[in-house]
Amino acid sequence: MPRYTAPVKDTLFVLDAVAGLYHHGNVPGFASVSPDLVEAVLNEGGKFCSEVLAPLNLPGDRQGCTRHPDGSVTAPDGFRDAYQQFCDGGWGGLIADEHHGGQGLPYTIGAVLQEYIAASNMAFGMYPGLSEGAQAAIDVVGTPEQKAKYLPPMVHGRWTGTMNLTEPQCGTDLGLIRTRAEPQADGRWSITGTKIFISAGEHDLSENIIHLVLAKTPGAPDSVKGISLFLVPKFMVGDDGSLGARNGVSCGSIEHKMGIHANATCVMNYDGATGYLLGEEMKGLAAMFIMMNAARLGVGIQGLAQADAAYQNAVDYAKNRQQGRSLTGAKNPDGKADPIIVHPDVRRMLMDARSYTEGMRALVLWSAIRVDLARKSPEPEARELADDLISLLTPVIKGYGTDRGYEVATNCQQVLGGHGYIAEWGMDQFVRDARIAMIYEGTNGIQALDLVGRKLGAKGGRGTQAWLGQVGGDIAAATDERLAFITAPLSAALGDVQAGILWLLQNGMTNPDNAGAGATAFMRMMGHVALGHMWLKMAGAALAALDAGAADPDFMQAKLTTARFFAARVLPETSGLRAQLEAGAETVMAMPAEMF
Known part of the structure; x- marks a missing residue:
């Protein structure tokens, strides 16, 4: 069984020496961030990831999600209980606005936990991860009423969120979408169409799922300029926040994928589903990009996370597996062979993995500080500079970060030789899960x-x-x-x-x-x-x-x-x-x- 230990010590070094976390006390959310607080949060988060999430990673991959005849979906065994522990621990609201029930910590701290969660159980992390992106979009372009109704239960984790862009005939070229939104007399909209590749589109972890759906309205240009964004709940929500009847949205099937088996990647059918315009009509792509930009940084973190998980297990194997003798003489003279970590080519792969994971962690957290500054710095010049830098580096973090993350995961599988190809060691899962990060949220060629x-x-x-x-x-x-x-x-x-x-x-x-x-x-x-x-x-x-x-x-x-x-x-x-x-x-x- 593969293992995972959160790299808390390395993270603390990077936050202090590279990211400069403690040098921004004038930025909202930073004043209360002390080294003691950060270390406590990271230790507790790391413990949850290593003790609760990591043991579910391999069995969750083997079991996968189950779609039932009524269209409902259940996550693998243990996921529902783990998700409840996640919510009870307040991890979903770590960086959310205090006005919506969050803890208001900097995005940078959230980026650390994203890495730990993705490294311990990437498929699990996608359920709350997509929800955070949906919350961000609602918070930026939603009406005060929409924020008050939807954000508190999403921050707590009782409800989750998704993003619905892709359709069978279009992926990158969103101008080709066919999903339609028809206005209704009461101000609501009727949404009809099919979306594919919808991560966490249907599951049993939360009470409700809030879908953010791109669609075209009557008379809109047949291009990306005609796209609007709609909020479509799985269950209708009353004015008092209570859940009502099931909406006209259902899971038609679950995709059979190479990896991330424990996350339900769904075909979603919208059959006259009730939706609510989110933001301005025909400004939906800009609103959805709030989610997509956050998601692209998150996917870059996934590349780092899978590489680090694979590296940790490759190091364990290399220290214990005895094969052959060192080229410069026996290093384990009492045994019949030396541990393979003495061999230069094994060292080459491990050092490449180490140099990437530690360097990428530093880049992610240095960039995460720029996200915080771009959002909250009281100095206009600092906000502008930070926004310029993170805009430039986002495709690099997503594209380069996941390209290299996959290479590292594959090389770490190679360290195990034949055992790396055997499923019980779990190295194949790191490789398969890392592969999707190069594809979704905009393929790396697009980046x-x-x-x-x-x-x-x-x-x-x-x-x-x-x-x-x-x-x-x-x-x-x-x-x-x-x-x-x-x-x-x-x-x-x-x-x-x-x-x-x-x-x-x-x-x-x-x-x-x-x-x-x-x-x-x-x-x-x-x-x-x-x-x-x-x-x-x-x-x-x-x-x-x-x-x-x-x-x-x-x-x-x-x-x-x-x-x-x-x-x-x-x-x-x-x-x-x-x-x-x-x-x-x-x-x-x-x-x-x-x-x-």
């Missing part, structure tokens, strides 16, 4: 296109220049010669990214296929530099701690060793990626379709 086609040049390239300036500024400020091992390769990698941006400006406009053909390579380049930036920060903090007589010098030395690995073996990849980018579209687009 790369979004990055090069929109985000780099948004607002005159203001966010791009700000990020390049911060990375370059931190390199220049790192004058300690002991950091030269990372400042030199990071500076070269940053130069590759800057050259890539210039190449895209010169060649992407004249031939958009050039940008499309090189987008994924550029996203990976930028991801490497973003993690390298974090490793520079962590290495500097580790050196400072050692100079000050760190209480745990081994922890800090491990940080420096991992930073050296990333600097020497990952950052140099940007030169090859730059060559791929600058190769242009010719070899990609030359062959006629009929020749494939």
